[in-house]
Amino acid sequence: MPGTSINWYRFASPQAFYPLAGRMIPWFWALAAVFGVAGLYLGFLVAPTDAQQGEGYRIIFLHVPASWMSMFIYLVMAFWAGLGLAFNFRLSAMMATALAPTGALFAFLSLWTGALWGKPMWGTWWVWDARLTSELILLFLYVGFIALQSAIDDPRRADKAGAILALVGVVNIPIIYFSVKWWNTLHQGSSVSLTKSPSMATTMLWGMLLCALACWMYAIAVALMRVRMIVLERERQTEWVREVLRGGESA
Amino acid sequence: MLKLICAIIARDLRLAMRRRSDLVSALFFFIIVVSLFPLGVGPEPELLRKLAPGVLWVAALLATMLSLPRLFADDHRDGTLEQLALAPQPLGLIVLGKVLAHWLISGLPLALLAPLLGLQFDLPTDALLMLSVSLLIGTPALSGIGAIGAALTLGVRGGGVLLSLLVLPLYIPVLIFGAGAVDATLTGLGAQAHLSLLGALTLAGVFFAPWPTAAALRIALE
Amino acid sequence: MMGIYWNSFAEFLAMGHHGIYVWGAVGVMALAMILEPLLLVRGQKALVARLQSQFRAESRDNSGDRRADRPFHSEGQH
Numbered sequence: 001m002p003g004t005s006i007n008w009y010r011f012a013s014p015q016a017f018y019p020l021a022g023r024m025i026p027w028f029w030a031l032a033a034v035f036g037v038a039g040l041y042l043g044f045l046v047a048p049t050d051a052q053q054g055e056g057y058r059i060i061f062l063h064v065p066a067s068w069m070s071m072f073i074y075l076v077m078a079f080w081a082g083l084g085l086a087f088n089f090r091l092s093a094m095m096a097t098a099l100a101p102t103g104a105l106f107a108f109l110s111l112w113t114g115a116l117w118g119k120p121m122w123g124t125w126w127v128w129d130a131r132l133t134s135e136l137i138l139l140f141l142y143v144g145f146i147a148l149q150s151a152i153d154d155p156r157r158a159d160k161a162g163a164i165l166a167l168v169g170v171v172n173i174p175i176i177y178f179s180v181k182w183w184n185t186l187h188q189g190s191s192v193s194l195t196k197s198p199s200m201a202t203t204m205l206w207g208m209l210l211c212a213l214a215c216w217m218y219a220i221a222v223a224l225m226r227v228r229m230i231v232l233e234r235e236r237q238t239e240w241v242r243e244v245l246r247g248g249e250s251a
Numbered sequence: 252m253l254k255l256i257c258a259i260i261a262r263d264l265r266l267a268m269r270r271r272s273d274l275v276s277a278l279f280f281f282i283i284v285v286s287l288f289p290l291g292v293g294p295e296p297e298l299l300r301k302l303a304p305g306v307l308w309v310a311a312l313l314a315t316m317l318s319l320p321r322l323f324a325d326d327h328r329d330g331t332l333e334q335l336a337l338a339p340q341p342l343g344l345i346v347l348g349k350v351l352a353h354w355l356i357s358g359l360p361l362a363l364l365a366p367l368l369g370l371q372f373d374l375p376t377d378a379l380l381m382l383s384v385s386l387l388i389g390t391p392a393l394s395g396i397g398a399i400g401a402a403l404t405l406g407v408r409g410g411g412v413l414l415s416l417l418v419l420p421l422y423i424p425v426l427i428f429g430a431g432a433v434d435a436t437l438t439g440l441g442a443q444a445h446l447s448l449l450g451a452l453t454l455a456g457v458f459f460a461p462w463p464t465a466a467a468l469r470i471a472l473e
Numbered sequence: 474m475m476g477i478y479w480n481s482f483a484e485f486l487a488m489g490h491h492g493i494y495v496w497g498a499v500g501v502m503a504l505a506m507i508l509e510p511l512l513l514v515r516g517q518k519a520l521v522a523r524l525q526s527q528f529r530a531e532s533r534d535n536s537g538d539r540r541a542d543r544p545f546h547s548e549g550q551h
Contacts, residue, residue, distance in 0.1 A: 056491035113498040140420040179424035
């Protein structure tokens with residue numbers, strides 16, 4: 001199938017990617033809505049209560065997907081950034097830039113929902129739990145990436161510098177996580193921890209997986225929307241952008 | 252190879268000696284920040300002993316940050332960096348030399364000065380010694396990791412603040428094991444494990460960090 | 474298994490005295506996940522409008538210089 005490989009190269013160019021992404025976005029929105037409705041239905045309406053934690057445990061249907069996405073997006077971001085750095089793919093560097101704000105948002109949401117979970121469970125908004133602390137540091141890493149890229153005016157340099165920072169961050173994340181974990185066990189001993197999740201009923205597990213899928217689809221849709229803006233902005237000198245905008249493109 | 256590194260170190264030290272005031276300012280920053288804490292939290296010896304490892308280590312991180320923006324900036328301004336990048340020797344080795352020189356003028360003085368400040372916090376002798384040892388072992392990692400940030404923000408507007416934003420989160424493991432070593436000595440536990448891990452971080456920081464730093468420098472020079 | 478767990482809507486809202494925490498988490502997450510795409514749509518529209526007016530201004534300049542008598546044909550010819 002020689003056609004497949006040609007297509008891949010074609011879609012790796014911003015010119016071909018821009019309309020393709022525009023066509024894909026509604027589909028990802030639809031998937032996000034379907035998964036989200038199903039997951040929230042299972043999690044908030046069907047799933048039974050947790051014996052130890054009461055109804056407050058239902059926050060995990062938001063908290064766990066948000067945490068997963070914040071970590072997963074950092075890995076994906078570093079992957080695209082590294083690919084852009086190694087092979088000089090413009091589009092994949094733009095993808096990394098587009099993912100960062102959404103990853104930071106999920107890191108923030110993970111902290112927010114974690115705090116609202118912690119208050120009824122442990123009586124405090126914040127504990128220096130290994131996971132919460134790592135999540136906070138992950139948010140710092142996202143903020144550093146975004147700040148570095150927005151401080152550099154030349155987009156090519158911003159791409160490459162961001163890529164190096166993202167790769168250094170990826171190498172450091174396990175080191176940070178294990179050092180925080182070590183610190184946490186030394187200082188808190190047998191105190192509360194998020195790792196003690198309630199014994200999961202099948203319904204809960206499905207609810208959580210569906211919510212995570214919804215967040216995933218949401219992240220793809222939003223990243224595609226943002227990368228389209230970046231493509232348009234960066235390629236504004238080219239003929240194809242003029243062509244697209246003259247053709248009555250409005251969204 | 253060793254000769255190249257030594258030459259770079261000697262050169263950077265010579266340049267630093269011409270700007271002794273910067274060096275002294277960073278040390279006084281360290282002293283002032285540490286001295287502010289008892290004024291903020293009160294003079295109870297119990298409390299101060301408990302706070303000392305963290306306070307001294309955090310102040311050391313911040314004092315290291317002060318000298319980082321200058322690590323490549325002067326060489327960048329006068330064109331030396333471009334020549335170094337064109338040199339046949341790998342840029343990573345040159346960076347390694349500059350990292351070691353940076354440690355000699357920032358980390359080493361901090362480690363030697365810290366026990367004196369520890370006295371203000373009523374630390375016992377073995378903890379004072381451990382403070383010095385942990386800073387000696389840990390601060391090279393700060394110079395190494397900091398070099399990546401310094402290279403990434405080279406010539407970028409708002410570089411200094413941005414640099415701390417990028418680098419401080421990466422310093423967290425060093426802080427945990429460094430302050431942890433002193434804390435373990437205070438509470439009578441052995442600090443052996445902390446020091447081993449700190450040593451591993453330093454080896455990784457000093458010998459791996461120069462390569463992404465070199466890549467970042469080439470990007471900045473493009 | 475698939476039946477609704479709650480007996481009444483009020484009970485659902487109360488969430489066993491944890492309502493404020495649960496709905497606080499749901500509310501902020503929903504708000505963020507609605508605001509982000511809305512802001513992106515607005516940003517895209519603003520960007521398209523800005524680029525379009527920029528292109529129009531450029532083509533007007535070009536036609537003003539060289540083809541002042543044929544303003545209607547200036548578009549699309551560079």
